[in-house]
Amino acid sequence: MDKGPVTLKEKPVIGISACGFNAPVRYNGRSMDFIKAIGREKGDFRWCPVCPETAAGLGVPRDPIHLVGQDGRAIWKGEGKIVSRNGQDVTEVMLAAARESLATLRRAGAKVFIYMDGSPSCGVYRTTLRKQSRGKPPGVFGALLDDEGFFLVPALEMQSPLKWWDWRRRMLAYLWLQEVPLTTRGDLYEAWYRLKFLCQELDDPWAREQGRYLAALKGRLEPEVAEKFRREVGDVLRRPSTLKRITGSLWKNYSHHRKITGRPVPDIQDPTVLRNVTTIARELMIMEREATEEGILFGTAPVTLRKKRLDKDTVEDQSHDSSD
Numbered sequence: 001m002d003k004g005p006v007t008l009k010e011k012p013v014i015g016i017s018a019c020g021f022n023a024p025v026r027y028n029g030r031s032m033d034f035i036k037a038i039g040r041e042k043g044d045f046r047w048c049p050v051c052p053e054t055a056a057g058l059g060v061p062r063d064p065i066h067l068v069g070q071d072g073r074a075i076w077k078g079e080g081k082i083v084s085r086n087g088q089d090v091t092e093v094m095l096a097a098a099r100e101s102l103a104t105l106r107r108a109g110a111k112v113f114i115y116m117d118g119s120p121s122c123g124v125y126r127t128t129l130r131k132q133s134r135g136k137p138p139g140v141f142g143a144l145l146d147d148e149g150f151f152l153v154p155a156l157e158m159q160s161p162l163k164w165w166d167w168r169r170r171m172l173a174y175l176w177l178q179e180v181p182l183t184t185r186g187d188l189y190e191a192w193y194r195l196k197f198l199c200q201e202l203d204d205p206w207a208r209e210q211g212r213y214l215a216a217l218k219g220r221l222e223p224e225v226a227e228k229f230r231r232e233v234g235d236v237l238r239r240p241s242t243l244k245r246i247t248g249s250l251w252k253n254y255s256h257h258r259k260i261t262g263r264p265v266p267d268i269q270d271p272t273v274l275r276n277v278t279t280i281a282r283e284l285m286i287m288e289r290e291a292t293e294e295g296i297l298f299g300t301a302p303v304t305l306r307k308k309r310l311d312k313d314t315v316e317d318q319s320h321d322s323s324d
């Protein structure tokens with residue numbers, strides 16, 4: 001079994017709400033630059049900005065729109081509508097634009113989308129509803145992408161180096177999992193070997209159960225079993241981790257790494273040492289770089305981008321100042 005780290009060869013394509021990519025397409029003609037926060041790492045990805053509201057022909061500036069109904073998912077079922085502030089019903093054009101924006105993302109090969117939190121179109125978890133300012137329902141485009149199995153990242157979390165690190169490592173693992181061939185039990189065990197440590201960090205009871213299930217598999221691998229594995233592990237990888245789990249995981253991986261190489265990695269600190277999230281993000285990047293250079297799997301972030309990006313400058317650059 002190959003137990004080495006996995007490196008993605010192609011630049012991942014990331015869809016993003018265009019207004020978060022500094023395109024002035026919001027209803028008031030404004031935009032935000034969330035990509036700036038990740039510094040040079042921006043060049044590691046191919047970006048595909050889309051804006052369903054301008055694709056619907058609503059123009060800039062425009063009256064803000066809102067959902068009338070439970071959430072974006074209900075609107076797809078015909079249980080609600082989308083109206084602008086002046087009372088115009090824009091449901092049909094918005095649904096058509098959401099489908100067209102999805103087609104654009106598919107043509108680009110995107111399986112990840114960075115969304116604007118709170119938008120009745122692109123939002124996923126905190127859409128503003130009429131008379132209910134902070135609910136948790138998805139917007140109309142967010143709901144579509146969720147149903148289509150996209151890996152959804154909130155744009156706001158790109159501003160925290162630690163949160164972005166968490167999203168990025170799970171996203172890379174998710175993208176690798178979507179493509180890795182799973183035709184034999186050997187393929188399945190190899191994929192699980194790469195991902196199990198991260199899955200244990202994210203959901204330990206589930207990962208233990210999954211380990212037992214895989215160990216009990218016999219005979220030829222049925223395609224349904226392989227696809228169930230891909231789907232369930234993918235769902236676990238979508239869940240954010242916590243600071244406590246990340247630091248615990250970093251230390252466990254570091255201890256393992258030190259045992260194999262017989263030497264310490266400077267700057268990695270015990271999880272009991274109090275330090276800010278920027279320092280922790282930097283330590284994670286250092287461990288990622290060390291492990292990749294040594295050809296040792298870093299179970300906390302098992303899939304990386306091509307090696308040359310993990311140079312010293314990148315570590316410094318990605319440890320941008322921010323608080324959690």
Ligand code: SF4
Nearest residue numbers: 017018019051119122
């Ligand atoms: S949140 Fe989405 S629909 Fe709204 S302006 Fe931004 S990209 Fe356009």
